[in-house]
Amino acid sequence: MSESDKRSNYPVKLLSLALEKTGVQYSLMPSERIMLQSKALKRLMDSRDVNVVWSVTDKQREQQLLPIRIPIYKGLIGWRLLLIRDDMPARFQYVQKLEHLIKLIPVQGRDWPDTKVLQANGFNVTADNSYGNLFNLLRRAQGDFFPRSVVEIWDEIDNPAYNADLMVEKEIAIRYPEAMYFFVNKKSRPLANLLEQGLEKAIADGSFEELFMRTFQDKLNRAKMSSRHVFELENSFLPSVTPLERKELWYQFDDLASGSEK
Numbered sequence: 001m002s003e004s005d006k007r008s009n010y011p012v013k014l015l016s017l018a019l020e021k022t023g024v025q026y027s028l029m030p031s032e033r034i035m036l037q038s039k040a041l042k043r044l045m046d047s048r049d050v051n052v053v054w055s056v057t058d059k060q061r062e063q064q065l066l067p068i069r070i071p072i073y074k075g076l077i078g079w080r081l082l083l084i085r086d087d088m089p090a091r092f093q094y095v096q097k098l099e100h101l102i103k104l105i106p107v108q109g110r111d112w113p114d115t116k117v118l119q120a121n122g123f124n125v126t127a128d129n130s131y132g133n134l135f136n137l138l139r140r141a142q143g144d145f146f147p148r149s150v151v152e153i154w155d156e157i158d159n160p161a162y163n164a165d166l167m168v169e170k171e172i173a174i175r176y177p178e179a180m181y182f183f184v185n186k187k188s189r190p191l192a193n194l195l196e197q198g199l200e201k202a203i204a205d206g207s208f209e210e211l212f213m214r215t216f217q218d219k220l221n222r223a224k225m226s227s228r229h230v231f232e233l234e235n236s237f238l239p240s241v242t243p244l245e246r247k248e249l250w251y252q253f254d255d256l257a258s259g260s261e262k
Contacts (some may be wrong), residue, residue: 007152007155008030009215010072010073010151010211010215010216011054011072011182012028013211013215014072014199014202014208014211015028015052015054015182015195016028017198017202017207017208017211018194018195018198018199018201018202019194019195019198020198021197021198021199021201021202021205021207022194022197022198022201024194031043031049031050032049036111036129037055037109037111037112038111040053040055041053041055041061041064041065041183044065044183044184044185045064045065045185045186047185047187047188051184051185051188051191052182052183052184052191052195053065053182053183054072054180054181054182054183055180055181055183056077056112056113056114056178056179056180057113057178057179057180057181057238057239057242058113058116058237058238058239059237059238059239060237061113061183062239062241064186065183065184065185065186066183066184066185066186066188066189066192067181067182067183068181068182068183068184068192068195068196068199069179069181069241069242069243070181070182070196070199070200070203070243070249071179071180071181071249071250072180072181072182073149073151073179073180074212074249074250074251075177075178075179075249075250075251076149076150076151076216076220076251077149077151077178077179077180078149078175078176078177078178078179078235079149079150079173079174079175079225079253080147080148080149080150080173080174080175080176081147081148081149081150081153081168081169081172081173081223081228082145082146082147082148082168082169082172082173082174083135083138083145083146083147083148083153083156083157083166083167083168083169084138084144084145084146084166084167084168084169085138085139085141085165085166085167086165086166086167087165088144088145088169089167089169089170091104091144092145092169092171092172093171095171095172095229096229098231101172101174101231102121102122102123104144104145105123105124105125105126105142105143105144105145106118106123106125106126106143106144106145106146106147107125107126107127107128107134107137107138107142107143107145107146108125108126108127108134108146108147109127109128109129109131109134110127110128110129111129113178113237114147114178115127116237117176117178117233117234117235117237118147118233120234120236120237121176121233121234126142126143132161132162134146135156135162135166138166139164139165139166145169147174150173150219150220150223150225151216151219153168154168154219154222154223170224170228171227171228171229172228172229172231173223173225173228173229173230173231174230174231174233175230175231175232175233176232176233176234176235177235177238177242177244178235178238179238179242182195203248203249212251220251220253225253226253226254
């Protein structure tokens with residue numbers, strides 16, 4: 001969403017890895033312009049400009065597009081830490097129950113599935129179309145926290161474009177079942193099959209795991225998840241066909257704090 005946004009680096013590397021495993025010749029070209037997520041998905045649905053988009057799944061997106069049902073972040077997109085103003089940590093020390101957290105206002109993207117998840121769990125969400133402006137909403141106290149996945153938040157807090165007057169809250173995490181997939185157009189079944197075959201081969205030979213851990217091990221250590229109070233939310237928008245039974249597709253935090261609460 002900006003020149004300093006590093007969030008595309010890993011999905012592009014994984015996409016390359018999957019295609020390499022198939023043995024096909026390919027070239028990856030980014031879209032010519034930065035697009036809001038909703039626009040990128042609409043272009044994909046209309047088969048214009050883009051062939052692959054990675055996005056959080058929900059029932060509507062799986063009806064409109066063809067998902068490759070292998071969670072590219074191993075479910076960590078649903079493990080959320082709280083980005084807060086640096087004058088707010090004392091306020092969060094009083095959050096001992098989910099009902100306390102629900103009284104605070106989260107900031108989210110208007111077209112993100114996460115916004116619906118938070119609203120369905122009782123949160124009053126402040127939303128905006130602009131990714132960059134979400135940080136400004138938080139700074140201006142138009143929201144109390146910005147839930148970011150454990151794989152995203154550290155690049156953001158280390159980025160001078162976003163981190164002024166902000167910090168990562170140290171005691172709390174939110175978790176709900178969620179997957180980010182590669183999506184293709186409904187008519188692009190051959191491409192979907194190629195990506196699925198490549199990802200499965202990368203899982204089988206360990207190269208998926210190697211890329212994943214090389215990219216995120218330091219971030220996972222930095223999160224100190226075992227010392228956090230984890231609040232569990234429901235995700236009623238997750239399709240029933242999500243492969244939750246395939247344990248190898250999902251990252252498991254060991255020795256989590258016993259304060260996990262629904």
